[in-house]
Structures are given as C-alpha cells and as structure tokens.
Amino acid sequence: MTDQNLTVRFFARLREELDTDSLELPAIPGQTVETLLSQLAARGGRWAQLQGDQPVMVAVNQAMAKPSTPVKAGDEVAFFPPVTGG
DSSP states (O other), rough: TTTEEEEEEEEEHHHHTTTTTEEEEETTTTTTHHHHHHHHHHOOOOGGGGGGOOOOEEETEEOOOTTTTTTTTEEEEEEEOOOOOO
C-alpha cells in the first residue's frame, strides 16, 4: 500500500458476491465512509448492493464506523453484511 491509498476489504457474502476480498483505492481528500460507498456502488451491477436495501456494516481501522466517519490515506476500511440472528 502506498501513502496515497486506502485499503478496502470485503468479508463474508460480500467477498463472494463481489468476487474480491480487497481493493487498493486512491484516497480522496474529505472522503467519508458514505462517499466511499457511493463511489463503489457507482460501479453498478453487483456493486450497487453496497447502497441497496440491505445496508452493510463498516469498520475503519478495525473500529465500527458510521457513514460520516472520515477515511484517509493509509486507512483500512472493511465492509461486511449485518449480523442476523435466527
């Protein structure tokens, strides 16, 4: 990873459905979890589910994050499906 990138990781069914476990993306000044989700969902197809009816859970640097949480170069952002009981 370079100093200008952030690492995005996908877990559980997201990893399977998106057919990747991680991406290196350029960090954008002022970027938040929400803008990162929008950027990824804009890829269309299977990626659109990241902003669909079933929200994803997000952690930044292994701490649970909200849509407004800022992300910056060097961060690790992890997306995973919500935990459901049953």
